Amino acid sequence: MCKQHCVTQQKPISKYRKKRQQENPNVYVGEWSPTKVCGTCGEDKDKSAFYSKKGRNSTSLCSVCKSCETKAVQDYRLTTEGRALNLIGNAKNRATKKKVAFDLDVEWLEEKLSIGVCEGSGHMLDISGGTRGAFTPSLDRHIPELGYTKDNTKVVCWMYNACKGVSTREDVIKFVRGFKV
Numbered sequence: 001m002c003k004q005h006c007v008t009q010q011k012p013i014s015k016y017r018k019k020r021q022q023e024n025p026n027v028y029v030g031e032w033s034p035t036k037v038c039g040t041c042g043e044d045k046d047k048s049a050f051y052s053k054k055g056r057n058s059t060s061l062c063s064v065c066k067s068c069e070t071k072a073v074q075d076y077r078l079t080t081e082g083r084a085l086n087l088i089g090n091a092k093n094r095a096t097k098k099k100v101a102f103d104l105d106v107e108w109l110e111e112k113l114s115i116g117v118c119e120g121s122g123h124m125l126d127i128s129g130g131t132r133g134a135f136t137p138s139l140d141r142h143i144p145e146l147g148y149t150k151d152n153t154k155v156v157c158w159m160y161n162a163c164k165g166v167s168t169r170e171d172v173i174k175f176v177r178g179f180k181v
Contacts, residue, residue, distance in 0.1 A: 039063035040072075083127045083137060084109040091139050091148045100147030104139075112155040113137055119154040120161070120169060134159040 035044050043065070050061040051069065062069065076082035084106050095102035116125045118135070126135040138161040139153050146152040156164075164172050 036061060038065040038068055040068040041065065078128055080110050080113045080127065081106070084113055087137060087139055091153075095148050098147075100145065102148045103150060104148050104153060108150055109155065118157040118160055120156040120164070120172070121159075123157050123160075125155070125157055132158060138162075140164065 034047060036047050036050055037044050038050075045065050047061060049065045049067070051066055053060045053062055064072070077086055088104055088106055088109055091104060092102055112119075113125065113127065117123070118125055120140060123135055125137045126133060127137060135157045137155055138158040139148065140156045140161045141148060142152050142154065144166055160172065163175065
């Protein structure tokens with residue numbers, strides 16, 4: 001329904017609601033409003049700035065605006081737990097698509113990430129950036145056909161994994177030694 005239609009077709013406010021509104025003007029009394037207040041930043045924003053709640057035929061909106069929700073997700077991914085969940089979820093999707101084994105868990109990966117060292121190159125891992133920085137964590141399958149298992153998977157930096165591709169560690173070392181500075 002449009003705002004104009006809703007405003008002209010509104011039902012009169014009951015005595016109880018009118019009394020509540022007079023006592024506290026900030027109390028919601030069931031009137032249509034084109035805006036909503038974000039529960040995180042406290043700003044009054046257009047309703048299009050909020051995600052719809054998930055669920056069948058749900059018309060209600062989330063209490064946090066899209067920009068605050070996005071910021072919260074980004075901040076969470078910068079934590080060890082958040083990065084581990086992100087890596088695990090992506091690896092599980094790839095394993096399903098490629099029909100390979102998967103037995104990794106968040107605790108195992110969090111432990112590896114907390115050590116903070118690339119198991120391929122020895123460089124320090126960086127979880128403070130995005131997901132594609134040179135030293136951000138990545139999961140490397142030693143033998144790709146064996147899938148994402150604890151015995152076959154190493155936590156490496158993204159640059160090492162991108163360089164390795166489907167080659168071997170020895171190929172990467174040979175490649176790096178060939179650089180002229």
